[in-house]
Amino acid sequence: MKPDKATDFDLASLDLIDRHPKAVCVLHEKGERKLPVHQHLKGQLTYVEGGIAYVHLVDKTFVIPARHYIWIPKGQIHQLRIRHIATDVRSIYFYSHDDNKDPFYTKMGIYPVNRLLHEMIVYTASFATEAFPGSEEFQFLSSLKNMLPRISKIPLPFVVPTSQNERLRPIIDYISDHISQPLSLADVSKHFNMSERTVSRLFQAELSISFLQYLKQRRIIKGTELMLHTRANLTEIAYETGYQSLSAFSATFQQMMHMRPSEFMANI
Structure with a gap:
């Protein structure tokens, strides 16, 4: 029997989609799930x-924070994995027959949610699991889909490249385990008895990203996780993510996220 409202998501729902x-x-869920x-x-x-x-994709992980x-x-x-x-x-889940009308629909990306989109998404909790053409619910959801390219212009870099390369994987794990330390290319290369040039080439060849840019992304994403799941203040978060000052953390955060960490915290 079809659920009356879009409130439950289980494995059977994957076939329903x-x-x-x-x-x-329309499906809604809460709690830890993989x-x-x-x-x-x-x-x-x-x-x-x-x-x-x-x-999770084969070669990268997208991290979706609140809001x-x-x-x-x-x-x-x-x-999809939910940890908390x-x-x-x-x-x-939208019909795809018209996805060619805008490049937005063909590219994966993470975007902030403004007040209008938030209210529209929350409103769908009262909808039946499926909305069919001709219904008011379908018209509402079609309007929601059509507005996405207009309000979601620039995807945010909440993406961590991954690799199963036997030489790079231990380095990635080491960075994750020691993210609070002032890591540098020289430090990491020395720890793994490799030259800095070799480590740099590994990141470029396997992840198409520099060591420094990868480290920045990991630090900022870790900072985002701490904002969401701990009571730590921004200064504590800065040190927990390997920065020597709040100003350094804030500058990098704003460079990547186009907002200050204090603004991000105010919106979650």
Whole structure:
């Protein structure tokens, strides 16, 4: 029997999503969860509130903080993981026959949610799990889909490249385990008995990113996680992520996120 409202998400829901290609599917979930690797015939909007969620691809992980959403194009193989019990995740799966009308729908990305989009997404909690063409719910959801390219212009860099390369994987794990330390290319290279040039080439060849840029991304994402899941203040978070001062952390955060960490905290 179909649920009356879009409030429950279980493994059976994965089959429901693509059952009617022209319909929009609305699913809401809360709490820790790890879904199997899967894909959809529909474009997926997943909004996170009150915590953090992760979308894993073969070569990278997208980190979705509270008050942000991720757009996943149709056919993209992925895995959704929610680590925190208080995290609310609201997902809307849209028909894809018109996705070619804007490049937005073909690219994966994480975007902030403004007040209008937030209210529209929350309002869908009262909808039936499936909305069909001709219904008021379908018209509402179609309007939501159509506005996304206009309000979501620049994706945020909440993305961590990953690799199973036997030489690079231990380095990545080491950085993660020692993120609070003042790591440098020289320090890491010496620890693994490699030249700085070799380590730099590994990052460029395997991740298409420099060592320094990777380290910045890991530090800022770790800082975001601490903002969401701890009571630490910004100065403490700066030191926990390897920065020697709050000003250095704030400058890097603003450079990457286009907002100050204090603004980010005020919006979550």
